[in-house]
Amino acid sequence: MECVSELSETAPRQPSGETQRHNGPPPVFSAALLLCTIALMPVMAHGQTVSESALKAAFLYNFAKFVQWPAAAFRSPSAPLLLCTYQSNQIGSALKDIVKEKTIHGRSLAVKEIEDISQSKGCQVLFVGRSASGDEESMLARIRRQSILVVGETPGFAREGGAINFVIRDHRLRFVVNLSATDMARLKLSSQLLSLAILAGN
Numbered sequence: 156m157e158c159v160s161e162l163s164e165t166a167p168r169q170p171s172g173e174t175q176r177h178n179g180p181p182p183v184f185s186a187a188l189l190l191c192t193i194a195l196m197p198v199m200a201h202g203q204t205v206s207e208s209a210l211k212a213a214f215l216y217n218f219a220k221f222v223q224w225p226a227a228a229f230r231s232p233s234a235p236l237l238l239c240t241y242q243s244n245q246i247g248s249a250l251k252d253i254v255k256e257k258t259i260h261g262r263s264l265a266v267k268e269i270e271d272i273s274q275s276k277g278c279q280v281l282f283v284g285r286s287a288s289g290d291e292e293s294m295l296a297r298i299r300r301q302s303i304l305v306v307g308e309t310p311g312f313a314r315e316g317g318a319i320n321f322v323i324r325d326h327r328l329r330f331v332v333n334l335s336a337t338d339m340a341r342l343k344l345s346s347q348l349l350s351l352a353i354l355a356g357n
Contacts, residue, residue, distance in 0.1 A: 210328050211321060212249035215282055215306060218319065219259050221348035224279055225341050228302035235265040236279050243284025244268060272297055283307040283317070291315040302340050306330075313355045318342070322353070331355050 240247035247268040254264035272294050281303050295316040306319040313320035313333040320331040332352040
């Protein structure tokens, strides 16, 4: 996966005649480059659970930078962007460390660990841990059409209707995107994110 060349081609171009107001790469490009760097990191064999949790938490945080939600997905214009975890306390803890004092799209960030899928109302990102394996289809049916970026780690999660599915390929953490699911949820994913994804059905 040639990340740098792909991102160079998809990085936003400055409109002609507009003055460059910042030094270094544009913020979206920087986020894309970080996501790409994370994608190339091998999953460690020793302490694999801890390593995967840290990597997946970093991915979840970066995913949010590449997604546009409809205004109705937030309770108010000043409401935080809420990242929720279900059946995955380790990733929830890692996320809390990552999002401290950070903002995305002008919103502060909050992390919530939910105990039942019915508590996902108001979440913009929902990570479903592997402990929920076997119940994915009915769980996703309960929140279908809600504007939530639903991310899972069990095999076939994207095929069941999840938006993003973490997978391990060549000892590296990758992700599958189900565009039908994101369209149904009225979410817009940037080309930077899709250039790094494996599209469901391919």
